Amino acid sequence: MPGMCDGEAMGDKWMRHSLTSRESMTGAIELIVESHRFCGILLPGRCDEKMPGMRMEAARCNIPANAVTGEANIPGSQECRDFLPIVLFDDVGTRASGSLSEKDLVVPECAAGVV
DSSP: OOOOOHHHHTTSGGGGGHHHHHHHHHHHHHHHHHHTTOSOEEEEEOSTTHHHHHHHHHHHHTSOEEEEEOOOOOOEEETTEEEOGGGHHHHHHHHHTTSSOHHHHHHHHHHTTOO
16 A cells, blocks of 8 residues: 655655545545455555555455554674664665765665565
8 A cells, every 4th residue: 555654754744644545545444445345454654654554454344354564674684784774764864965975875776675
């Protein structure tokens, strides 16, 4: 289900859309569930905005539902350093300011499984 991840928009003007995105997502799920008369639903997702949105919709539809995390932020390791995908948000900003080379950004991206 498309929706924003506020961790990626943090500190940007797009952060103002965080809660609206969650509500929009629940409405889209409700539309599909009710128009197709589903008798149950599995809701895979990730992120701290999508998962609550899916749980909200599971309660709203009043059918058997299971919201499961579809992806974990599992750390990777490269060049004797551990990397979490969340750490890359800072690196992308540092790269945009010109303080980090393209090569220095690609190494943690590959290690964290983002690319």
